[in-house]
Amino acid sequence: MNMAVKFSIEPVTGQDFHYNLVGSIDAHASETLNTLYDIPAESHVLLDFSQVERVNSMGLSLLLKLFEIWESKRIKIEVQHLDRMISMLFKITGLGRFIKDGKAGPATPASTANPEPPRHIEAKIAATTSTPASTASDKLNFVASLQTGQQLTGWYLLNTYLQRRLKQAIHFEQANDVLNPNFTDLLFAKPFEACQMINNHGYIPVMRPITDTDEVVILTRADDDRALADYPNAIVATASKDSFVYLLGRFLCDENDLDSEQLQFDFSGNEIKALQMLIRKKADLVFMLKKAYDGLSSFSRNSVRLLDESRTEFAHHLFCVAPHLTGHISELSNVLGDMVQDEQGKQILVDIQMQGWQKPEEEAMAMLQMVYRRYAG
Structure with missing residues (x-):
C-alpha cells in the first residue's frame, strides 16, 4: 500500500481524546482503528478528518462498528472537517448526526438529507413461499x-x-x-x-x-455554463425513481446547496431517453450511471457537460x-x-x-x- 495514503491516528497535543485521522480509511485501517476501542466511558471524542483522503464502504463499516461501541459506553462523538464526498457518505449511512458545528455542512433537515426513497417494496411481487421458478x-x-x-x-x-x-x-x-x-x-x-x-x-x-461500483454523474447541456447550485426548480431526467442513481443524484444536489425537493423529476425509463430529453432541451439536468456516461458516443459527450459526480465506492x-x-x-x-x-x-x-x-x-x-x-x- 502506498505510504502516502496509509492510515494513521495522531493524538492532538494537550487535547484529551482529540485525534487527527490521516490517510485512507478502508479495510487496511482496521488494526489502527482498533486502538480507539479502549477509550473510557462517558468521554468526549473529537475526530478530525481534514487529512483523510478517502473513506470506502469497508472503512464506513469499521467506523460504524467503532461508533456503536462508543455509544454503548455513553461516549460523546464528534467529527469535523470532512470533505464534501465523505460528508455525503456519513449522511447517507446515518452518521451525519456526529458532524460537528456544520463544518462539512449542517445535519440538513430530513426533507433534504433523506430524499423520498425508492419504493421497490411497493411492487406487487409474489411471496417467497411461491413455487420456485425451476428445479x-x-x-x-x-x-x-x-x-x-x-x-x-x-x-x-x-x-x-x-x-x-x-x-x-x-x-x-x-x-x-x-x-x-x-x-x-x-x-x-x-x-x-x-x-x-x-x-x-x-x-x-x-x-x-x-x-x-455504481457511481453517479449529473449532466447539463454543453452550452449551459451554470454551476449546479444555480438550477433551482430544474427539470431532472433520470431513468427510474426505484434506483440508487436517483438517491445519489439527489444527495449530490443537496451537498451542492441545490434543494433536491424543489426539483421536478421526469422518469424516462432508461438513461438513453433521459439523455435525449436533456439534449432536446426538455430537461435541464440528467442523473445517470457514470459507466453509462463513460460509454457515450463522441457526439453525445460533446453535447453535454459534467457538473458533478459521486466517488462513494459504495x-x-x-x-x-x-x-x-x-x-x-x-x-x-x-x-x-x-x-x-x-x-x-x-x-x-x-x-x-x-x-x-x-x-x-x-x-x-x-x-x-x-x-x-x-x-x-
Whole structure:
C-alpha cells in the first residue's frame, strides 16, 4: 500500500481524546482503528478528518462498528472537517448526526438529507413461499439489469458460456421494471433491486463485478455554463425513481446547496431517453450511471457537460441465485471467477465491460443493506 495514503491516528497535543485521522480509511485501517476501542466511558471524542483522503464502504463499516461501541459506553462523538464526498457518505449511512458545528455542512433537515426513497417494496411481487421458478433439472431463467445498453450482446454470450460450463439449459432476459421471483433463478441486479430480492425473497448474493461500483454523474447541456447550485426548480431526467442513481443524484444536489425537493423529476425509463430529453432541451439536468456516461458516443459527450459526480465506492451490481439453487453456488462462483483464465471468458468480460468477478465482501454487503433498509425499506 502506498505510504502516502496509509492510515494513521495522531493524538492532538494537550487535547484529551482529540485525534487527527490521516490517510485512507478502508479495510487496511482496521488494526489502527482498533486502538480507539479502549477509550473510557462517558468521554468526549473529537475526530478530525481534514487529512483523510478517502473513506470506502469497508472503512464506513469499521467506523460504524467503532461508533456503536462508543455509544454503548455513553461516549460523546464528534467529527469535523470532512470533505464534501465523505460528508455525503456519513449522511447517507446515518452518521451525519456526529458532524460537528456544520463544518462539512449542517445535519440538513430530513426533507433534504433523506430524499423520498425508492419504493421497490411497493411492487406487487409474489411471496417467497411461491413455487420456485425451476428445479435443478429444468431450464433456468437468467435475468440481468444491464449497466449500459452496449452490453446486451455480451450478456447473451455470457448466458451461452454459463450453459456450456454448468451443463444446464438457461434462458436469458433483460430485466423489466419489476423483478419476478417466480420466474428468476439467476439474477444480475442493480444494488437496490438485489437488496429487495435478498430481503424479501431469500436470494443469495454470489459474486459482484471487480472494481466496479455504481457511481453517479449529473449532466447539463454543453452550452449551459451554470454551476449546479444555480438550477433551482430544474427539470431532472433520470431513468427510474426505484434506483440508487436517483438517491445519489439527489444527495449530490443537496451537498451542492441545490434543494433536491424543489426539483421536478421526469422518469424516462432508461438513461438513453433521459439523455435525449436533456439534449432536446426538455430537461435541464440528467442523473445517470457514470459507466453509462463513460460509454457515450463522441457526439453525445460533446453535447453535454459534467457538473458533478459521486466517488462513494459504495454500491455494486450483484449476481444472485434463488434460494432453491443453494447447492449450485460453489460451481457458479467458480465458473464466473475463472472467466479471466480462458480466452473466451476474457472476451465476454470485455463485451459486458467488466474486469472480472469476485465474491462480495460481508462488510460491504452489510453497508448496502443498511442503506437499502433506510431508504427503501
